Structure formats: structure tokens, C-alpha cells
Amino acid sequence: MKYLIWALLIYVGWRWYSASKARAEAGTSEADGAQASGKTQPQAETYAADAAENMVRCAQCGLHLPLSESLSGSSAEYFCSEAHRIQHH
Ligand SMILES: [Zn+2]
Numbered sequence: 823m824k825y826l827i828w829a830l831l832i833y834v835g836w837r838w839y840s841a842s843k844a845r846a847e848a849g850t851s852e853a854d855g856a857q858a859s860g861k862t863q864p865q866a867e868t869y870a871a872d873a874a875e876n877m878v879r880c881a882q883c884g885l886h887l888p889l890s891e892s893l894s895g896s897s898a899e900y901f902c903s904e905a906h907r908i909q910h911h
Pocket residue numbers: 880881882883884885901902903906
């Protein structure tokens with residue numbers, strides 16, 4: 823009988839976990855993106871492709887960010903902000 827209780831607990835926990843995960847993906851990804859980037863842009867067009875979008879690395883500080891939010895330098899380098907693009911020289 824004990825195993826049944828454990829199985830039930832795991833099942834409920836798993837259901838709760840997937841529900842909260844789905845909620846987080848659906849609801850807060852826009853807010854998260856705004857917080858992470860600092861510069862807020864409407865994310866509607868990239869929202870669906872967010873997970874699949876290419877990630878690039880800031881050549882100055884090493885921060886990973888989506889390609890669409892990055893600034894590109896003179897060569898094949900990417901930067902998280904204008905300040906880092908200038909600093910990198
Ligand atoms: Zn940077």
C-alpha cells in the first residue's frame with residue numbers, strides 16, 4: 823500500500839511540474855526576455871522560434887544572447903550591447 827502512495831505522490835508532483843513548466847513557457851517568457859536583455863523589444867515574432875533561434879556569444883563579456891538581440895561588429899563577432907562593441911576594440 824505504501825508504494826501506491828508514493829506512486830500517487832510522484833504522479834501529482836509530475837503533473838504539477840509539467841503544469842508549472844507549461845505555464846512558465848506560455849506566460850513569463852516575454853518578461854524573462856525583457857529582464858535578460860535590458861533593452862525591451864516586442865518578442866512576438868521570435869516567441870515561437872525562441873528555443874530554436876541561434877544563440878551568439880558576446881565577444882567582450884561572453885554573454886550568450888539570441889542572434890536577433892545581438893549587435894554585430896566589423897568582423898564575425900557579436901556583442902550584447904553597444905557599450906561592449908565599443909569596448910572591444
Ligand atoms: Zn557583452
